[in-house]
Amino acid sequence: MSxxxxxxxxxxSVEIENQALFELVQAEMNSVEKYANSHGGSIELVNVSDxxxxxxxxxxxxxxxxxxSVTIKNGVEEVLKTKIPGxxxxx
Numbered sequence: 001m002s003x004x005x006x007x008x009x010x011x012x013s014v015e016i017e018n019q020a021l022f023e024l025v026q027a028e029m030n031s032v033e034k035y036a037n038s039h040g041g042s043i044e045l046v047n048v049s050d051x052x053x054x055x056x057x058x059x060x061x062x063x064x065x066x067x068x069s070v071t072i073k074n075g076v077e078e079v080l081k082t083k084i085p086g087x088x089x090x091x
Contacts, residue, residue: 021048021052021084022048024086025084026045028079028080031079032075032076036060036062039062040062041061041065042058043057043058043062043076044056048087051088053089054087054090054091055091056072056076058072072090077090
C-alpha cells in the first residue's frame with residue numbers, strides 16, 4: 001500500500017480482492033486435496049494472480065501421473081471456475 005493511501009486511510013482494493021480470491025480458492029482446494037490424497041498424491045495451491053490465474057503444484061503420485069494434466073483441466077479447473085467466478089484458469 002502506498003504512503004499516500006495510508007495517509008488518506010484508503011486500502012488497495014486490488015490487494016484485498018486478490019487476497020479474498022486466494023482465500024476462496026484455498027478453501028475450495030480442501031475438497032480437491034481429499035481426492036488427490038485418496039490416490040496417493042497431493043495438490044498444493046502456489047499462487048492466485050490478480051487476473052484469476054491459479055497455479056498449483058502436484059506432489060506424490062499426482063506428480064508423475066500421466067493423467068494429471070487432464071485432472072487439472074477437466075477436474076480442478078472446472079470445479080474452481082464453477083464455484084469461484086474470479087477464477088480464469090488453472091495450471
